[in-house]
Amino acid sequence: MTTRIPETGLDRETVFAALEQARAKDLAWRKGRAYAYVYDGGKEIEEVGKHAYMAFLTENGLDPTVFPSLLQFENDLAAMARAHLGGDEHVVGNFTSGGTESIMLAIKAARDHFRALHPEVAGKPELVLPITAHAAFFKAAHYLDVTAVPVPVNPETFRADPAQMKAAITERTMMLVASASSYAHGVVDPVREIAALAAERGLLCHVDGCIGGFLLPYFRRLGAEVPDFDFRVPGVTSMSMDFHKYALCPKGASIVLYRDKALRRHQIYACSSWTGYTMVNNTIQSSKSGGPMAAAWAVLQFVGDAGYLRIAKDLLATQRALVAGIRAIPGLRVLGEPEMTLVAFASDELSVFQLCDAMKKRGWYIQPQLAYGSSPANVHLSIQPSNVQWTEALLKDLRAAVEELRGRPQPDLAPMAQALTAQIEADPSGQAMANIVAMTRGSGDGPTPDEMADTNHLLDALPRPLQERLLVEYVNEMFVPSSR
Ligand SMILES: Cc1ncc(COP(=O)(O)O)c(C=O)c1O
Structure with missing residues (x-):
C-alpha cells in the first residue's frame, strides 16, 4: 500500500484486504466488552442498518425536492421522535448528523430568535447551563459566538441546581439547558423546575436528550422512576435526541425538535446571493449522504416498539446489577443515582486511571473521566446491549483489579x-x-x-x-x- 494515489488503481480484493488489515488495532467492541463509543444491537439490527445505509448511500440530502424519499424519511423520523417525546402537533424537527449538530442548531436557533426578539440587547447572548451539560454546548457556544455560563450542580446528586441557574440569568440570557440525562453521571436534571424558570423569565429551554431521550421513556414504561423531561413539561422549547445511541442506528443519526415552527425558522439558512444554485439548508451539512437517515428509518421500523422495550428491559436490569455490584466493591463508590445506563464511579483508595489500564489488560474498555468541579476523577460505563452478557465477568475482574491496585501509592503529579x-x-x-x-x-x-x-x-x-x-x-x- 502506498500513501500516494497509486499510479494505476489496485484490484478490489487488494483494497478490501487492506481495509480489513487497517482495523487490527481498533477497539474490539464486537466481543461486547467495551462500555463506550459503540451501541451494539446485535447482528440483525446491524445488517438492517447497513442494508438501508448502502441503499441510500449515494442519494443527496442537499435538496429534498429532488429526493422526496429522504424528505419522507426525515418527516417520518420527526413524527416518531415527536410522539416518543410527548410533543403535540406543533412540534417539528430535523434529522442531523449527531448530537453535536443537533445542539449546535438548537443554539443557532436560540441565538437568532433572541436577536430578533431583543434587538436592544447589546453583547453576546448567554446560555446558562449546568457544568454537567455535554461539551457540545461549549463547543456550539464557541463556534456561534455565544457566551456559555456554566453553573455548579448539586455535589451529591450531580443534578442541575435550578436556584443557581436562576442566579446566573442576566438580561442577555437566551436559553437554559437541562440534560436528560447527563453523559457523565447518567442523571436527569430537574427539567420541570428549569423549564418553569425559563418560561417565567421569557427564556427558551433546551433539554438534551441525546443520550437519554430514546431510552428513558422505555424505562418509565418498565416501572423505573424517571422524572418528567420531555415536551409534556411546559416551558421546554427544544430537544435533541440521538438515534445513533440507544436507538441502535448507524452513526450520523440524531434529531433536533422544536416546540413550533416559529422557533425552528431561526435554524434554517438560505442563500441566494451568489452565482450558483439556490441554497437552503436545515442543517450544517449541505450535500449529505441519504445513508444515515434511511438507516435510522429502517432500524426503527425493524426493531419496533416491542423490540426496543425488550432491549430496554435487559439494559435496565444490567444497569441495576452493575450499580449494586460496584457499590459492593470496597473502595469504589457510584456517583449519584443514575437513571440511565450510564454509571460513573470514583475511588478514595486507588487511582481510577490505573484501574482503567488494569481493566484494559484484562480485555475491557472502560472510560476515564477527569475531575471537574464537584465531580472527582472517575470511571464511566455506557452500558449497551452487547454488554448485558458480561455483567458478572466485569464485576469479577473489577474486584480483582481493585485488589491489585489497593494500597499502591497514587502518583502526585x-x-x-x-x-x-x-x-x-x-x-x-x-x-x-x-x-x-x-x-x-x-x-x-x-x-x-x-x-x-x-x-x-x-x-x-x-x-x-x-x-x-x-x-x-x-x-x-x-x-x-x-x-x-
Ligand atoms: C448528553 C449528550 N449530549 C450530546 C452528545 C454529543 O453527541 P455526538 O457525539 O453524537 O455529537 C452526547 C454524546 O455522548 C451526549 O451524551
Whole structure:
C-alpha cells in the first residue's frame, strides 16, 4: 500500500484486504466488552442498518425536492421522535448528523430568535447551563459566538441546581439547558423546575436528550422512576435526541425538535446571493449522504416498539446489577443515582486511571473521566446491549483489579504540573509545550497508547486552560500526513 494515489488503481480484493488489515488495532467492541463509543444491537439490527445505509448511500440530502424519499424519511423520523417525546402537533424537527449538530442548531436557533426578539440587547447572548451539560454546548457556544455560563450542580446528586441557574440569568440570557440525562453521571436534571424558570423569565429551554431521550421513556414504561423531561413539561422549547445511541442506528443519526415552527425558522439558512444554485439548508451539512437517515428509518421500523422495550428491559436490569455490584466493591463508590445506563464511579483508595489500564489488560474498555468541579476523577460505563452478557465477568475482574491496585501509592503529579505550567508560560517559542506533548503521547506504539494512567494523572493535575491548550497541541501532532 502506498500513501500516494497509486499510479494505476489496485484490484478490489487488494483494497478490501487492506481495509480489513487497517482495523487490527481498533477497539474490539464486537466481543461486547467495551462500555463506550459503540451501541451494539446485535447482528440483525446491524445488517438492517447497513442494508438501508448502502441503499441510500449515494442519494443527496442537499435538496429534498429532488429526493422526496429522504424528505419522507426525515418527516417520518420527526413524527416518531415527536410522539416518543410527548410533543403535540406543533412540534417539528430535523434529522442531523449527531448530537453535536443537533445542539449546535438548537443554539443557532436560540441565538437568532433572541436577536430578533431583543434587538436592544447589546453583547453576546448567554446560555446558562449546568457544568454537567455535554461539551457540545461549549463547543456550539464557541463556534456561534455565544457566551456559555456554566453553573455548579448539586455535589451529591450531580443534578442541575435550578436556584443557581436562576442566579446566573442576566438580561442577555437566551436559553437554559437541562440534560436528560447527563453523559457523565447518567442523571436527569430537574427539567420541570428549569423549564418553569425559563418560561417565567421569557427564556427558551433546551433539554438534551441525546443520550437519554430514546431510552428513558422505555424505562418509565418498565416501572423505573424517571422524572418528567420531555415536551409534556411546559416551558421546554427544544430537544435533541440521538438515534445513533440507544436507538441502535448507524452513526450520523440524531434529531433536533422544536416546540413550533416559529422557533425552528431561526435554524434554517438560505442563500441566494451568489452565482450558483439556490441554497437552503436545515442543517450544517449541505450535500449529505441519504445513508444515515434511511438507516435510522429502517432500524426503527425493524426493531419496533416491542423490540426496543425488550432491549430496554435487559439494559435496565444490567444497569441495576452493575450499580449494586460496584457499590459492593470496597473502595469504589457510584456517583449519584443514575437513571440511565450510564454509571460513573470514583475511588478514595486507588487511582481510577490505573484501574482503567488494569481493566484494559484484562480485555475491557472502560472510560476515564477527569475531575471537574464537584465531580472527582472517575470511571464511566455506557452500558449497551452487547454488554448485558458480561455483567458478572466485569464485576469479577473489577474486584480483582481493585485488589491489585489497593494500597499502591497514587502518583502526585501536582508539583510536576506546576513546573510544566511555569515552563510553558515562560517559553513563547512553544518548545516547552511541544516537549510535554511528546511526553504525554505515552508508552504505546502509536496514537492510542495502552497505558494512559500517567497521561490522565498529568492532565488532571493541570489548570483547565492549559489542559485544553495541551489537548489541542496533542491532536495537532496526531493528525499529520502519513509518511509510511
Ligand atoms: C448528553 C449528550 N449530549 C450530546 C452528545 C454529543 O453527541 P455526538 O457525539 O453524537 O455529537 C452526547 C454524546 O455522548 C451526549 O451524551
